[in-house]
Amino acid sequence: MNNKVVIGIVVVVVAVLAIFLLSKSGSLYSPSQTQTSTRTPQPSITSTTQQQSPTNEVTKEQNVITLTQAGFSPSTLTVKAGTKISWINNSGSGLSVNSNPHPIHTNYSPLNIGAIGDGQSKSLIFDKPGTYGYHNHLNPSQTGTIVVQ
Amino acid sequence: MMSIFRISKVQLAVTLFLIFLTALETYPSFVAVRIVILSLLFTIGTDLSVTFIRKRALFVPYAALVTGLILSLTLNPHLQWYEILLVAFISMGAKNFLRISNHHIFNPAGIGLIIGGILLHQNVSWWGVSFQTLTPFGIKHTLFFLILLLPLLVSAYRMRRYGNTLSFLITYTLLLLILNHFNFSILQTILFDPTVIFFSIVMLPEPMTTPNNPSRQLLFGVLVATAAALISLIRSSFTPDPLIMGLLVGNLLFFRFR
Numbered sequence: 153m154n155n156k157v158v159i160g161i162v163v164v165v166v167a168v169l170a171i172f173l174l175s176k177s178g179s180l181y182s183p184s185q186t187q188t189s190t191r192t193p194q195p196s197i198t199s200t201t202q203q204q205s206p207t208n209e210v211t212k213e214q215n216v217i218t219l220t221q222a223g224f225s226p227s228t229l230t231v232k233a234g235t236k237i238s239w240i241n242n243s244g245s246g247l248s249v250n251s252n253p254h255p256i257h258t259n260y261s262p263l264n265i266g267a268i269g270d271g272q273s274k275s276l277i278f279d280k281p282g283t284y285g286y287h288n289h290l291n292p293s294q295t296g297t298i299v300v301q
Numbered sequence: 302m303m304s305i306f307r308i309s310k311v312q313l314a315v316t317l318f319l320i321f322l323t324a325l326e327t328y329p330s331f332v333a334v335r336i337v338i339l340s341l342l343f344t345i346g347t348d349l350s351v352t353f354i355r356k357r358a359l360f361v362p363y364a365a366l367v368t369g370l371i372l373s374l375t376l377n378p379h380l381q382w383y384e385i386l387l388v389a390f391i392s393m394g395a396k397n398f399l400r401i402s403n404h405h406i407f408n409p410a411g412i413g414l415i416i417g418g419i420l421l422h423q424n425v426s427w428w429g430v431s432f433q434t435l436t437p438f439g440i441k442h443t444l445f446f447l448i449l450l451l452p453l454l455v456s457a458y459r460m461r462r463y464g465n466t467l468s469f470l471i472t473y474t475l476l477l478l479i480l481n482h483f484n485f486s487i488l489q490t491i492l493f494d495p496t497v498i499f500f501s502i503v504m505l506p507e508p509m510t511t512p513n514n515p516s517r518q519l520l521f522g523v524l525v526a527t528a529a530a531l532i533s534l535i536r537s538s539f540t541p542d543p544l545i546m547g548l549l550v551g552n553l554l555f556f557r558f559r
Binding site: 245246248253254255256257258261264267289290291292293 | 327328330332377378379422423424425426427428431432477481486487490491494496497533539542543544
């Protein structure tokens with residue numbers, strides 16, 4: 153088949169798809185691991201060092217970091233050793249919490265919590281004092297710090 | 302028609318698309334599909350347009366296809382369409398214009414990611430090559446990890462570019478061990494990190510901007526690894542991705558010594 157014809161067909165198909173996609177209103181849906189579309193924190197899929205906690209315990213916790221489209225809030229959280237911290241994703245899309253530095257995540261491997269679907273949460277207990285930096289691997293400009301005393 | 306699949310760039314594009322499918326399975330979202338389509342549209346469109354303006358000729362943009370797929374796997378999938386266009390434009394602009402004596406200087410995807418990232422204050426996401434880990438062990442994770450390794454068949458076996466990859470991985474691992482005070486628990490993170498693997502078998506051995514000579518390939522890999530490790534030490538509000546920056550440093554120093 154003539155190369156120019158092939159190029160032309162591919163360009164037209166991709167252009168039509170692109171126009172179709174761009175015409176959609178920016179509504180993003182979360183990865184399939186999201187169990188519900190509500191913003192209520194759900195029982196977290198905890199890290200490997202944790203047991204799964206009931207829903208109401210997550211909502212009562214003081215040490216909660218929320219991700220919105222603006223980033224992690226609070227961006228710096230200071231806690232005592234042995235405290236459980238929860239990350240809640242209210243950003244409207246997927247999130248992956250990983251230890252600094254990006255992209256190899258070697259500073260503190262337990263902090264490689266991984267994917268958190270929209271509306272979901274995950275937790276981690278910090279046993280040792282120190283300063284732990286983390287980021288959203290899918291959008292590395294969103295960063296945070298945990299200071300453990 | 303089948304002869305098209307004998308072209309190494311097409312083979313590489315096929316493996317990259319398979320990697321995208323594994324990422325899509327883990328992160329099935331509209332933005333993932335959107336960024337692939339827009340990256341391909343903008344890289345191919347820009348490359349065809351610029352080349353037509355320069356040479357008044359059309360061609361099959363295999364290189365742009367590969368660059369578009371790399372960008373789709375590495376860019377933040379939540380970027381606006383004009384931000385994706387900017388990165389694609391920079392990539393293809395560098396491919397077409399940043400050359401001396403007809404030698405390409407920089408890896409097109411790499412230069413687009415860094416300059417676009419600086420302009421947009423966005424770091425490289427590597428979202429599409431973050432989920433293909435061996436753990437937790439299982440059929441799916443093993444299969445996805447093997448799919449991640451598929452580009453080796455093109456870069457190492459077909460194009461004989463294993464020198465770059467090997468020297469990079471060894472040097473990078475050793476340096477990170479030293480920088481982390483010989484904390485051997487990070488070995489698994491480094492050696493099986495899908496981002497590092499993807500970088501070393503897809504972006505690092507890019508044939509137009511890396512040495513052909515086997516000895517120089519080894520040196521190139523060592524240099525890129527060293528530069529990447531040193532750049533990773535920089536702590537600032539925005540540090541460009543160390544892997545890509547290391548690659549660009551290597552491109553700049555070796556473009557005369559292919």
